[in-house]
Amino acid sequence: MTKIFTVTELNERIKDRLEDDVRLHDLWARGEISNVVNHRSGHRYFTLKDRDSQLSCVLFRSQGSPNFELRDGQNVLVFGDVGVYRPQGRVQLIARGIRLDAGLGFRQMEYEALKRRLASEGLFDLERKRALPKYPERIGIVTSPDGAALRDVLRIIGPYPALILLSPAQVQGDGAEESIALALRALRGRTDIVIVCRGGGSAEDLWCFNSELVARAIFECDAPVISAVGHETDVTIADFVADVRAATPTAAAEMAVPDLEELRNELIKAEVRMVRALWSGLERRRERLDYLSRSVSARRMSSLAAEARQQLDYVAERLVTVQKERLKTLGTRLEYARGRLAAVGPMATLCRGYAIARSQRGLILRAEDVQPGEMIELLLAQGRVLARVLEYENDEDVTW
Amino acid sequence: MVSGKEMGLEEALDNLERIVAELEEGKLGLEENLDLFERGMSLVRLCNARLESAEQRIESLTGELPSDLS
Numbered sequence: 073m074t075k076i077f078t079v080t081e082l083n084e085r086i087k088d089r090l091e092d093d094v095r096l097h098d099l100w101a102r103g104e105i106s107n108v109v110n111h112r113s114g115h116r117y118f119t120l121k122d123r124d125s126q127l128s129c130v131l132f133r134s135q136g137s138p139n140f141e142l143r144d145g146q147n148v149l150v151f152g153d154v155g156v157y158r159p160q161g162r163v164q165l166i167a168r169g170i171r172l173d174a175g176l177g178f179r180q181m182e183y184e185a186l187k188r189r190l191a192s193e194g195l196f197d198l199e200r201k202r203a204l205p206k207y208p209e210r211i212g213i214v215t216s217p218d219g220a221a222l223r224d225v226l227r228i229i230g231p232y233p234a235l236i237l238l239s240p241a242q243v244q245g246d247g248a249e250e251s252i253a254l255a256l257r258a259l260r261g262r263t264d265i266v267i268v269c270r271g272g273g274s275a276e277d278l279w280c281f282n283s284e285l286v287a288r289a290i291f292e293c294d295a296p297v298i299s300a301v302g303h304e305t306d307v308t309i310a311d312f313v314a315d316v317r318a319a320t321p322t323a324a325a326e327m328a329v330p331d332l333e334e335l336r337n338e339l340i341k342a343e344v345r346m347v348r349a350l351w352s353g354l355e356r357r358r359e360r361l362d363y364l365s366r367s368v369s370a371r372r373m374s375s376l377a378a379e380a381r382q383q384l385d386y387v388a389e390r391l392v393t394v395q396k397e398r399l400k401t402l403g404t405r406l407e408y409a410r411g412r413l414a415a416v417g418p419m420a421t422l423c424r425g426y427a428i429a430r431s432q433r434g435l436i437l438r439a440e441d442v443q444p445g446e447m448i449e450l451l452l453a454q455g456r457v458l459a460r461v462l463e464y465e466n467d468e469d470v471t472w
Numbered sequence: 473m474v475s476g477k478e479m480g481l482e483e484a485l486d487n488l489e490r491i492v493a494e495l496e497e498g499k500l501g502l503e504e505n506l507d508l509f510e511r512g513m514s515l516v517r518l519c520n521a522r523l524e525s526a527e528q529r530i531e532s533l534t535g536e537l538p539s540d541l542s
Binding site: 205217223350352 | 480481482485488489491492495496498502505506508509512513516519520522523525529530531532533534536537538540541
């Protein structure tokens, strides 16, 4: 006759059977802690797990406190007996002692193994690290839309003119690995640089950045990737694969964009150099009146001179405010150059008694440019004169 | 060459650098120099305008931005 148990009877039977087994008394179990609950009753509940399996544990208040704070992710050795909590039919380890396990936990071992494997596949190779673009136009960010890390990054790159593409990801908990990998792939072909980041957290929180899935997604990114996970001391597998590792999200943002102040100074310097180069060109030509050759019209010349002068005022003014002391000498030189500039316009030259001579073929710079009997034109400070060539001397010794 | 509107900051700065170097070399005729100078100045203006116009342009691939960012 088959016996029909009530649930209570069955659990009672299991409990008796397990708790009578001396092999399940006074044993040590090794594993990693998760799901710690410090109940207000003073009892501590947690789960002990390894790669493939897990077991409920309880440390009753009557056993006293362990000499360290129980935290998720710790590798521990638990001493105790197997018991059954009858109301829930739950097999558990009733701890009487617990201590930290100095050896590598399974997770650490997994981490080391994955790191070795990916390294041997070349995912960390220095030769494949790409240089970051100097002036990115499209910046992709993979992180939680709600995290402080995103705000930190935006605070730095906000003033820089680029399109910022947020690819939201869940950066901790179940499904985080898949979410991060997906968010990275979604940026394919859309950005010049990618920042993947999250703020500080427990080793457990950051663990998704040690997954193979995330490592490969970073590896496959078509734009250079900066990773910034947790704090300075947290180094994850994602950091090894990324083209550049930043200590924090803020540091990542600073690497991603150029320094704006520096850039503005560069632009001012470029202006100064151009204005100066143009002037020194004018200076050189003043003696030869070469600048009137070919098709440069006097009007264009003077309008450009006016623009250059204005530009000088503008640049000099800004130089003074931007880099007062350092550029004092340059300012003086610009002042000098401004004086010179007024003297090199064609009108100023004509006013000093020079004339521009030209034939139908253009400017006359050498005697051989004309033929005896030819009509030529002389442009003066005011008006012009038509003249006929009587004769010319092509003598190099002719001086005035 | 791409038109001013489409030219990126990097391209503009690269061009500017080339123009400054060429001007400083001083080997060109005056007219070429003036042309270069004009082009250089318009690039400086373009870059400055770019830097000033940096209102944050943030887009989310999911289309949703947290309220404090949009």
